[in-house]
Each structure stands twice: as C-alpha cells, then as structure tokens.
Amino acid sequence: MNNLAYIYKLWLNVAKTSGKLTTSDVLLAAKRLVEGHSDEEISVSIEEFDTLAKGISLDETIVHLHTIEISKKYIILINLFMVIMLKNISRERTNKKQIAALKEIYLRLELPYLYDILYLLMSKKYERAHGVLSRHTPNIDFICFDKNAKSELNQSFKSYQVSFIILKIDDFFLLLNNHSDSLHIYTFNNNDKLSLYDKCQEFKTEPYSFLKHKIRNHSIYYLDEKSFIRIINHEEVIYLDYSVIERLFSREKHVQYLVSELKTTEQTFLQCSIVKDHIYSIKADKLYAGYSKRRTIVKDVNFNIHEGELVAIMGPSGSGKTTLLRTFINEAKILKGELLINNEEISEKYFHRMGYVAQDDVLIRDLNVYDNMYYYYRLHFGKEKSDDVVDKIISKQLRDLGIIDIKNSPVFRNGKYMISGGQRKRLNIALELMKDVDLILMDEPTSGLSSLDSEKIIKELKGITHLNKIVIINIHQPSTSMYRQFDKVIVFNEDGNNIYTNKSSEVLKIFKLVKTEDAYMFNDSEESKLKDLECMKCDKSDPELLLEIQADEKSNFWNLFSYLNNFTEK
Amino acid sequence: MFNNPIATQINYQLRRQFKIKTYERLNLIVSFVIAPMLSFLSAFIFRSDLDLVRNQSYPSYLFFMLISGIFFGLIGSVFEIIKDRQMVQRERLGGVSIFGYYLSKYYVLSFFGLIQTILYNLIGMIFLSIPWVLVAYNSLVMFLVVVVSISFGLFISSLTRNTMIASNLIPVLIIPQILLGGMIPYSQMDKSIFMWETNYDTTPPIARIMPVTYAYESLITGNVAFTLGNKEINDQVSQMVDFLEDNQFMSIEKDSFISHLHCSFCSKTWLLDIVIIIGYIIGTFILGYVIFYRRIYNG
Numbered sequence: 001m002n003n004l005a006y007i008y009k010l011w012l013n014v015a016k017t018s019g020k021l022t023t024s025d026v027l028l029a030a031k032r033l034v035e036g037h038s039d040e041e042i043s044v045s046i047e048e049f050d051t052l053a054k055g056i057s058l059d060e061t062i063v064h065l066h067t068i069e070i071s072k073k074y075i076i077l078i079n080l081f082m083v084i085m086l087k088n089i090s091r092e093r094t095n096k097k098q099i100a101a102l103k104e105i106y107l108r109l110e111l112p113y114l115y116d117i118l119y120l121l122m123s124k125k126y127e128r129a130h131g132v133l134s135r136h137t138p139n140i141d142f143i144c145f146d147k148n149a150k151s152e153l154n155q156s157f158k159s160y161q162v163s164f165i166i167l168k169i170d171d172f173f174l175l176l177n178n179h180s181d182s183l184h185i186y187t188f189n190n191n192d193k194l195s196l197y198d199k200c201q202e203f204k205t206e207p208y209s210f211l212k213h214k215i216r217n218h219s220i221y222y223l224d225e226k227s228f229i230r231i232i233n234h235e236e237v238i239y240l241d242y243s244v245i246e247r248l249f250s251r252e253k254h255v256q257y258l259v260s261e262l263k264t265t266e267q268t269f270l271q272c273s274i275v276k277d278h279i280y281s282i283k284a285d286k287l288y289a290g291y292s293k294r295r296t297i298v299k300d301v302n303f304n305i306h307e308g309e310l311v312a313i314m315g316p317s318g319s320g321k322t323t324l325l326r327t328f329i330n331e332a333k334i335l336k337g338e339l340l341i342n343n344e345e346i347s348e349k350y351f352h353r354m355g356y357v358a359q360d361d362v363l364i365r366d367l368n369v370y371d372n373m374y375y376y377y378r379l380h381f382g383k384e385k386s387d388d389v390v391d392k393i394i395s396k397q398l399r400d401l402g403i404i405d406i407k408n409s410p411v412f413r414n415g416k417y418m419i420s421g422g423q424r425k426r427l428n429i430a431l432e433l434m435k436d437v438d439l440i441l442m443d444e445p446t447s448g449l450s451s452l453d454s455e456k457i458i459k460e461l462k463g464i465t466h467l468n469k470i471v472i473i474n475i476h477q478p479s480t481s482m483y484r485q486f487d488k489v490i491v492f493n494e495d496g497n498n499i500y501t502n503k504s505s506e507v508l509k510i511f512k513l514v515k516t517e518d519a520y521m522f523n524d525s526e527e528s529k530l531k532d533l534e535c536m537k538c539d540k541s542d543p544e545l546l547l548e549i550q551a552d553e554k555s556n557f558w559n560l561f562s563y564l565n566n567f568t569e570k
Numbered sequence: 571m572f573n574n575p576i577a578t579q580i581n582y583q584l585r586r587q588f589k590i591k592t593y594e595r596l597n598l599i600v601s602f603v604i605a606p607m608l609s610f611l612s613a614f615i616f617r618s619d620l621d622l623v624r625n626q627s628y629p630s631y632l633f634f635m636l637i638s639g640i641f642f643g644l645i646g647s648v649f650e651i652i653k654d655r656q657m658v659q660r661e662r663l664g665g666v667s668i669f670g671y672y673l674s675k676y677y678v679l680s681f682f683g684l685i686q687t688i689l690y691n692l693i694g695m696i697f698l699s700i701p702w703v704l705v706a707y708n709s710l711v712m713f714l715v716v717v718v719s720i721s722f723g724l725f726i727s728s729l730t731r732n733t734m735i736a737s738n739l740i741p742v743l744i745i746p747q748i749l750l751g752g753m754i755p756y757s758q759m760d761k762s763i764f765m766w767e768t769n770y771d772t773t774p775p776i777a778r779i780m781p782v783t784y785a786y787e788s789l790i791t792g793n794v795a796f797t798l799g800n801k802e803i804n805d806q807v808s809q810m811v812d813f814l815e816d817n818q819f820m821s822i823e824k825d826s827f828i829s830h831l832h833c834s835f836c837s838k839t840w841l842l843d844i845v846i847i848i849g850y851i852i853g854t855f856i857l858g859y860v861i862f863y864r865r866i867y868n869g
Contacts (some may be wrong), residue, residue, distance in 0.1 A: 024702050156762075188764075242587070279825075329659075329663055331659070349665075351661065351663045352664050352665045354663055355660075355663070355664075355665060356659075356660055358656055358660070360656065362656045362660050363657075364590060364654075365659060366589075366590040366593040366594060367586070367589060367590060367593060369588060371586075374587075375582055375585070375586040375659070378582040379574070379579055379582050379583065379586075379661060379664075379666045380574060380579075380661075380664045380665070380666060381574060382574040382575065382578045382579075383578055383581075383582075435664050449732070
C-alpha cells in the first residue's frame with residue numbers, strides 16, 4: 001500500500017502541474033487495470049491516497065521509486081501514468097511546465113530518448129520519431145503503419161478489417177483503460193512478415209481450439225508463440241504488433257511493459273518476475289580475453305548485438321569460440337578492451353539474466369527429466385507456486401521444445417543415457433528458458449547431433465529470439481539451412497583473432513571472395529574459378545561455400561579471409 | 571537475483587540431494603550392505619574370545635571400525651562435487667546459493683554415513699557382545715570420523731578436476747591414517763618420524779595431525795570411562811589401555827595416563843578428543859567450502 005501511495009503521489013504531483021488530471025481519473029484507470037476493484041472500493045482508496053499524498057514532494061517520490069522493489073503492477077501504473085500524461089501533452093502542447101515535469105521523470109527513470117520518441121509520436125511526427133528510435137535502437141525492424149501507410153499494403157487486408165496501429169501507444173493504452181472488460185487478446189505464431197496475410201486469414205476463421213485463460217477481467221487466448229495481438233474494441237478490430245511497443249519499454253530498467261502482462265497466460269503470469277536488469281544489447285570493443293595474461297585466447301573482438309538476434313560464433317577448432325562465451329559468465333577473464341551489457345561493464349547483476357548451456361550435458365543423471373526441471377525451478381523461484389502450477393510450467397516448456405513425451409523418463413540408467421542427444425540438448429535449453437533469461441549462450445548446441453536434430457535445434461533457437469532474447473551460439477559446421485537462420489556471424493581465425501563480424505549474408509560475400517582467390521592461388525581448375533567468379537556477380541549467396549572452407553581448416557582460408565575482408569573494406 | 575531465501579534453497583537442495591542419493595536403488599542397497607559385511611568380517615577376525623571381557627583383539631576391532639568409517643566417508647563424497655561442478659556453475663548464474671548446495675551435500679552424505687555407522691555397530695554388537703552403552707559411544711565416534719572423511723572427500727572433490735586424480739588421492743588419505751593412527755606401535759617405526767621430538771615415548775608430531783589418532787584414543791579411553799559401572803569389563807578394558815600405552819600404541823602421555831587411570835583422566839581424554847575431532851570437522855568444512863567457492867567463481 002505504501003509503495004502504491006508513492007507512485008500515486010508521483011502521478012498526482014505531475015498531474016497538478018497541468019491541472020487536467022483528477023485523482024479519480026488516475027486511480028480509476030489504475031485500479032481497473034491493475035486490481036479490478038469495484039467503484040466503491042476505489043472511492044475509499046481515493047480518500048486514503050489523498051491523505052497519503054500530503055507532504056511528499058516530487059523529488060522524494062522519484063527517489064523513493066528508485067529504492068523500492070518495483071513490482072509488476074506498480075510499473076504498469078507508471079506506464080499508464082506516462083500515457084495519460086502524453087494525452088494531456090497532445091491536447092496542450094504549450095504547457096511547458098507539464099512537458100518539463102514529464103521530461104524530468106523520464107530523465108530520472110533513465111529514459112531520455114524514449115521521452116523524445118513518445119513526444120514526437122504524440123505530435124504526430126512519425127518520421128522524426130522513427131529516426132530517433134532508429135538511432136537508439138538500430139536493430140529494431142521498425143514498422144510504422146499508420147492509416148496512410150496502410151493503404152499501400154496489400155488491399156486484401158481491408159476485407160479483414162485489419163488496421164495496424166503500431167506506434168499510437170496512447171490510443172492503445174486508452175483502449176485498454178476504457179474498454180478493458182471487452183478486451184480479448186488472441187495471439188499466434190508469426191515469425192515471417194510475408195505470411196502476415198495468411199496468418200490474419202487463419203486468425204479470422206479461428207481454426208485453432210484456443211485455450212482460454214482469465215486474468216482479472218481480461219480474456220486471453222493464445223497459441224504457441226505470441227507475436228500479434230488482436231484487440232476487439234466494440235465494432236473495430238485492431239491488430240497490433242506489440243513487439244515494437246514491447247521493445248520500446250523493455251529496454252528500460254524501471255519501466256515494465258503492460259503488454260507483456262496482458263499476453264501472459266495464467267501459468268506464466270504467475271511465473272512472471274520483475275524484469276530487472278533486462279539485457280537488450282551487448283557490445284565488445286577491442287576485447288582480448290583468456291585465462292591469464294600469458295594465455296590470451298581471443299583477440300581484438302568487436303561486435304554489437306541487440307535483442308532478438310541469433311548470433312553464431314564461427315572459426316576453426318581452438319580459435320577461442322568457447323572462451324568468448326565463457327567471458328560472459330566470468331569463467332574467462334577480460335584482459336583488455338571492453339565487454340559491455342546495456343552499455344555497462346559486464347557484472348554479476350546480469351548473471352541471473354543469462355543462461356549458459358555448455359557443450360556437455362549439464363543434467364543430473366540421477367534424476368529423471370521432470371525432477372531435473374522441478375528442482376531447477378524451485379531453486380530459482382522458491383516455493384511460492386504450488387506443485388500443480390510448477391508442473392504446468394514444466395509441461396509447457398517441454399511441449400514448446402517438443403520433448404513432452406520424455407517428461408517422466410530417466411536421464412541415465414544402468415550405465416547409459418535413456419534420452420537421445422537431441423533431447424538432452426533441448427532439455428538443457430528448456431532449463432534456461434524456464435528461468436526467463438534474456439541472453440542464452442550455447443556452446444556447440446549441435447555437436448553430436450544428426451543433421452535433422454541440429455536443424456530443429458537451430459530453428460528453435462531462432463524462435464526463441466522472437467521473444468526478444470539474444471541467443472549466441474558456437475557452431476562449427478552449420479548446414480545451409482542452419483546458416484540462413486543466423487542474424488549475425490562472428491568469425492575467428494585459427495589464432496583467435498576476430499577477423500570478421502557482420503550480418504550472416506555479408507559474411508558469405510567475403511567467403512565467396514576467399515573461395516575465388518583460393519581457387520586462383522591453389523591452381524584450381526579454370527572451370528571452377530570461372531564458376532566462382534560468375535557466382536560473385538550474382539546476388540544469391542551460397543552457404544555451401546562456407547562449409548567447404550570450414551572443412552579445410554588447414555589451408556590458409558582463414559587468413560585469406562581476413563586479408564580479403566580488409567581489402568574489400570578499403 | 572531471484573529473491574529466493576537461502577532457507578528455501580537449502581530445503582530444496584536437501585530434497586534434491588536426497589532424491590539423487592536414493593535414485594539408484596541398487597547402489598544404495600550395496601552401500602548399506604557393505605557396512606554390516608565389513609563389520610561382520612572385522613568382528614569375525616578380531617574375536618579372540620566370545621566374551622568381550624576376554625577378547626584381546628577388541629582394540630583392533632575398534633581401530634578397523636574407524637578405518638571403515640574413513641572409507642565410507644571418502645568413497646561417498648570424493649566424486650560428488652566433481653560430477654556436479656558444471657551444474658553448480660550454471661545454477662549460480664541464476665543466483666542459486668552454492669553454500670546451500672555444499673551444506674545440503676554435507677548433510678545428506680552425513681545422513682547416509684550415519685545409517686552405515688549404525689549398521690556397522692549393530693553387527694559388531696551382536697558378534698562381539700558389546701554392551702549398549704559402548705555401542706552408542708563407538709557409533710558416535712565412528713560417525714564423527716565418517717563426517718571428517720566426508721569433509722576431506724568434499725575438499726578433494728572441490729580441489730580436483732577429474733575423478734582419476736580424486737581416486738588416486740583416496741589411498742593417500744587412508745594409508746597414513748592406518749599406519750600412524752595408533753594401531754601399529756610407534757616404537758617399531760623409524761625414529762625420524764619423531765622429527766624434533768627427543769622423547770620417543772610420546773606420539774610423533776606427524777601422527778598428531780591424523781584425526782584417526784584422536785578418534786582411536788577417544789574410543790579406548792571412552793570405553794574405559796563408560797564401563798566404570800561394570801567392574802569386570804572396566805578392568806579388562808583398562809588392562810588393554812595399559813597394554814596399549816606401554817607399547818606406545820596410543821598418543822596419551824604415559825605419566826599422566828597411568829596416574830589418572832580409573833578414571834578421571836579417561837573421562838577428560840575422550841571428551842577432549844571428541845572436541846578435537848569436531849574441530850577437524852568444522853575446519854575441513856570451512857576449508858573445503860572456501861576451495862569450492864574459489865573453484866566455482868574463479869574457474
């Protein structure tokens with residue numbers, strides 16, 4: 001109650017600067033959204049809050065906000081508050097006091113650029129907002145579909161009454177606020193924008209038997225993964241790609257996103273914990289790492305990774321791929337340069353947001369699959385949830401990764417494994433996903449697996465990145481289809497030098513050069529040289545070249561690669 | 571972190587460790603069968619007379635009971651951390667307490683060690699007609715030795731990276747304790763083991779660092795102290811103590827021992843030895859945990 005009072009006070013103080021918001025407006029909205037209280041209870045609460053509000057300054061409130069452990073619902077209240085403030089701003093742009101107060105809050109909450117973006121959005125300056133966002137979040141595939149942009153889309157959408165409101169966050173929140181009782185959320189898997197039309201069609205007809213869960217007054221329907229929300233607001237149906245909104249808010253330490261809660265099913269809702277120290281970017285700048293000063297394994301590593309990316313670290317055996325992964329979890333030392341998470345030096349506070357899956361299985365052999373997961377969950381999250389709820393959470397994770405059938409199987413018995421290598425890898429991934437980490441580090445996830453299993457695992461990892469997670473893997477010899485899933489590739493040569501980091505498609509172009517140059521240098525047949533040169537001109541990249549090169553590690557390919565890379569850069 | 575209280579973590583760690591230990595039923599049964607088997611073998615060999623009062627080999631039975639205790643403790647613990655190391659490293663990323671893990675491992679191993687101790691002593695009681703009071707006391711001392719060995723085992727397990735090295739270290743810990751634990755007369759050993767000591771009637775310094783020396787001394791003096799009410803047994807055990815002392819089998823200072831027998835000295839000695847063994851337990855636990863902590867956090 002005390003915490004709530006402080007947040008309420010925060011609202012009230014700022015609201016007073018405009019004189020537009022009444023206590024009941026704010027509290028009614030918040031209560032409806034968060035608690036689902038009756039009007040009578042709200043009116044009683046208003047009196048209580050008015051009493052509490054006296055004598056607390058804005059400064060004190062904000063300072064206190066930093067010190068308290070902000071639970072999910074309070075952060076939602078902040079979100080709502082921000083939105084209501086924005087609505088006021090859009091009505092009265094000349095109110096400098098109000099803008100200054102809002103800006104101060106954003107600065108205090110370490111959200112300066114978000115303030116700029118939202119302010120521009122409210123002023124309907126979408127292009128400029130887009131520009132600011134792009135500068136700060138270059139990885140976001142920013143889709144700005146307003147009503148004008150919609151007309152340029154496939155006309156077929158109109159027949160399904162689809163409107164895309166991505167950036168009008170105020171409208172979205174207002175909708176939730178005013179019509180929360182009629183809010184229905186449907187979600188479905190949409191990994192590919194090109195299939196949006198088909199997905200919408202499926203959605204319209206609702207071919208799936210949706211599971212329905214109640215959270216407060218909201219009905220939530222869901223399928224396996226969640227990429228889109230459909231909001232039914234009286235007669236109007238709105239499809240909303242909440243991933244953009246989610247990204248906007250999830251980048252910030254102190255602001256939890258409303259959408260995340262609403263999309264959550266009953267089980268995962270209970271599972272939700274405060275997303276503190278959420279990892280949204282990783283940067284290495286001239287990083288040298290190893291186990292001692294005399295044993296520098298990886299050298300001059302440079303990369304910039306953002307949430308939602310699947311990154312592969314590639315290179316010959318012994319080039320330091322594993323060492324780089326271990327640097328994240330402090331098992332290898334940073335000897336020179338920087339490894340930054342969210343632009344801060346890597347520290348223990350981020351460890352609980354990371355999951356490390358070693359090359360070898362890290363399962364307890366003397367427990368069955370279920371017990372491995374059960375105790376892992378309990379040790380991380382305690383005894384708050386009943387065994388039934390934990391059972392549902394475990395089942396969901398196993399089902400998501402396609403290993404529900406081994407739930408009660410022993411891991412190891414009578415001197416041999418009772419589950420396959422692929423199943424063990426998946427089980428290791430499931431353990432980390434259960435922790436809801438932001439960064440998953442996997443050392444050779446496909447080693448020892450069949451090509452079919454390997455491809456499945458990589459696809460699953462790619463699917464995980466759609467939940468705004470970063471996945472970094474070491475991989476030795478990816479197949480073509482696996483390679484196509486990677487967003488970025490970090491390439492090492494045999495001396496541990498990071499010779500290249502770029503989008504996976506860009507890497508292939510250099511490999512083509514290597515292949516051509518190598519053909520020339522090693523007196524390959526004229527025919528193949530010509531063929532390669534021919535291919536150089538085409539846009540289509542062929543990852544098979546990569547495989548050929550990797551298979552011949554003893555050659556000078558890696559160094560040649562580095563040379564050609566520098567050459568092409570010049 | 572995940573805001574999960576340490577008490578809750580220890581609770582679940584204990585449950586998990588218990589489940590792990592009981593998972594392989596056959597292994598569990600074997601470990602529980604070995605204790606009474608060794609006890610039977612030892613009692614059978616060291617039974618010079620069916621009557622305990624006339625059984626001159628009783629001290630030898632007690633000594634091998636301690637060696638069995640060391641064996642149980644070491645075998646049960648020496649591979650435990652090696653095989654879990656990666657798992658612990660992974661869990662600590664999520665804020666799972668490694669102290670909780672270490673403590674629960676210690677508790678669970680001690681619990682199974684206690685069962686083995688009781689089984690061992692029950693069989694000994696049946697075959698050697700040992701009175702209840704001595705069985706209880708012997709069990710206590712043996713259990714303390716088992717716990718010391720578990721501490722040593724976990725220490726080795728934290729220190730080493732593979733099971734081969736750990737296996738090779740087991741005899742390094744057991745053999746010196748057999749040699750210098752007090753069963754073999756020090757007078758028959760090379761004088762260099764006395765190092766700076768010029769009095770060869772005393773216990774060599776190197777033997778004083780062996781927990782078994784204190785445990786054996788505690789067993790013998792305790793057996794005297796706890797049989798005061800039974801004159802016949804007490805006299806017999808006292809004679810054994812005299813014999814052992816005269817032949818330098820024990821680390822008790824001879825002068826003080828002879829003058830204080832029957833038995834105020836005995837009552838103090840067994841207690842003091844138990845305190846020393848408990849000191850060993852605490853010391854090795856802390857040392858083992860520090861090494862474990864450093865291994866997990868510093869690689």
